[in-house]
Amino acid sequence: MKMRKIAVEEAFSIAEVAEALKHVSRAPGESSDLPLVRGIYDSQGGYGTMKFLEGLLDIEDRRLKDMDAHGVDMQLLSLTAPGVQMFDADTACELATLANDRLAGVISRHPTRFAGLAAFAPQSPKRAVREMERAIRDLKLNGFILNSHTNSEYLDDPKYWPILEAAEALDRCIYIHPRGPVDGLKGPMPHYGMDSAMWAYGVEVGTHVVRMMASGLFDRFPKLRICIGHMGEAVHFWIWRITFMNSRSQQIGRAPKTSLTMAEYFQRNFVITTSGVEDPLALDYSIRKLGIDNVLWAIDYPYQPTAPAVAFMDAVELSPADKAKVYGGNAERVFHIKPV
Ligand code: 1WB
Ligand code: MN
Numbered sequence: 001m002k003m004r005k006i007a008v009e010e011a012f013s014i015a016e017v018a019e020a021l022k023h024v025s026r027a028p029g030e031s032s033d034l035p036l037v038r039g040i041y042d043s044q045g046g047y048g049t050m051k052f053l054e055g056l057l058d059i060e061d062r063r064l065k066d067m068d069a070h071g072v073d074m075q076l077l078s079l080t081a082p083g084v085q086m087f088d089a090d091t092a093c094e095l096a097t098l099a100n101d102r103l104a105g106v107i108s109r110h111p112t113r114f115a116g117l118a119a120f121a122p123q124s125p126k127r128a129v130r131e132m133e134r135a136i137r138d139l140k141l142n143g144f145i146l147n148s149h150t151n152s153e154y155l156d157d158p159k160y161w162p163i164l165e166a167a168e169a170l171d172r173c174i175y176i177h178p179r180g181p182v183d184g185l186k187g188p189m190p191h192y193g194m195d196s197a198m199w200a201y202g203v204e205v206g207t208h209v210v211r212m213m214a215s216g217l218f219d220r221f222p223k224l225r226i227c228i229g230h231m232g233e234a235v236h237f238w239i240w241r242i243t244f245m246n247s248r249s250q251q252i253g254r255a256p257k258t259s260l261t262m263a264e265y266f267q268r269n270f271v272i273t274t275s276g277v278e279d280p281l282a283l284d285y286s287i288r289k290l291g292i293d294n295v296l297w298a299i300d301y302p303y304q305p306t307a308p309a310v311a312f313m314d315a316v317e318l319s320p321a322d323k324a325k326v327y328g329g330n331a332e333r334v335f336h337i338k339p340v
Contacts, residue, residue, distance in 0.1 A: 001320040004328035004340060005073045005310070006115075009177065009229045009275035009298035011080035013056040014102050017095050024086050032180030032189060033082050036196050055302025056080055059106050063301070064113060070306045072299070073328065076335055077103060078117040078145035082179040085122065085150045092121035096131055104139040115337050117145040117175055125159060129166040136170045142335040143173040143227075152182040154208050156215035164221045173225040173271070173334055178205045178233070197276065197303065202233040209235050213265045214246055216258045224269055227334065229298060231282050232272035236289050239263050267294075271334055274326075276300040278312035292322050296330045 021041040025034060039047030040056075055063070059077070067075065079099045084092035096119040103116040118135030120128040135141045144167060146155075155164060167174050178201030181189060185203060189195040205228055218224065228235070235242070243262040249255035260268070272290065274283060275298035286295050299309040313327055332339050 001324065003320070003324045004332075005071060005297070005313075006076060006328040006331040006337060007072055007074070007299040007301065007309070008076040008227075008273050008296050008331050008335065009175070010075035010077050010301045011056055011303065012059055012077045012103075013053070013080050014099050015057060016098055017079065017084070018053060018057065020087060020091060020095060021082075030183070030186075031086060032183075032186045032195050032200065033086060034180075035190070036180065037082070037086070052302055059114070060110065064110070066301075066306050067113065070310045072306060072310065073340075074113055074115060074337070075299075075301065076115045076117065076142060076331065076337070077106070078175060078177065079103075079119040081147040081177050083119050083145060083147040083177075085147050085179065087121075087123075089121060089123035089127075092123050093127045093131065095119075096121050096128075097134075100131065100135050100139055100141065104141065107141075112340065115142045115335060117141065117143045117335075119145055120163070122146065122150040122160060122163060125162045129162050132163070132166045132170065132172075136172055142337060143175060145175050145177060147177050147179040148204050148208050149179070149182045152184065154182075154211050156211045156217055161217070161220070164217065164224055168221045168224045171223070172336070173227050175227040175229070176205055176208060177229060178202065180204070182207075197230075202230060205230075205233045206235050206238075209233070209270070210242060210262075213242075213262050214249075214255050214258075216256045218265045218269050219259050222268075225271065225334070226269055227271050227273060227296070229273045229275035229300070231274055231277035231279070232270075232286060232290075235270075236266060236272065236286065239266055239289075267291075270294070271296060271330070273298040274309075274313075276304050278308055280312070280316055283316060287318075287322075287326075292325050293330055293333075295326050296334065297327050 025038040025042040039045040118141040181204040189200040
């Protein structure tokens, strides 16, 4: 059975964003993203050997060859973390628009090989909504990318609700990718390389997701769909306890009443991807917990190599029909990618 392989958490950047991040890296600041940003965009701190920046900036050359070599049909591209979320509002809006235009250009040249998630600037919710509408209606992009918090604030803050309303009205998913944790979560993270993908990223997005569910915002936006990577950032592993303890918090008035339980919101409003986690047992748990329709394959290119991500999925014991869903069928549905 020929299976379409669509990888859904594949990172890119553009020279202008890379340049702006280099400026950020040289300005004084305390953001927990700075070690990584300095490393990738200003070759400090030993990230140089990883050659991430070259991989991010190349889309139509080595990336396509890498996809061809491993039978990857399509990458769903997203502007890499921290996206535009470390910039002032004007710079962020301008660079999100530019990145989306470039992305649309790439897709128009390779419509069967690339699809893309639109960036937007949460720093200005009003302008973010306008860019979200343009990205779907005019550029025909496939959804949205958000790199977790903005200035240490999460989406449960009512100032961001217009963004959620727009995503719901446009019927497009918001992919919440990690970035370095909010200021309040920074303390123990800088040591031993724990401040990014090894640990803090999952804690950051997990915290974001639990706040969203516990705030009750999914009663206001019942059709909002959120995608999280890195095998669900472990939220579904904890969901029984999250649900139990949240209902207790609701009983004693520490959390708002919600019409559904936390587990029900996670099931209704979320999908997860395998990005960067090639563990068959974790995948098996995820599929059994969330259902075969709610787990999507991803590589996490260029941060993770393609070959083992493909070998991992090829080796997983699933019926051909189920494997086809995880490998690409679910992505077609969730991200409105035209079936071939
Ligand atoms: C790394 C991984 C760096 C991810 C990233 O920068 C992201 C890394 C934004 O391996 O160092 C990721 O998404 O897993
Ligand atoms: Mn990632």
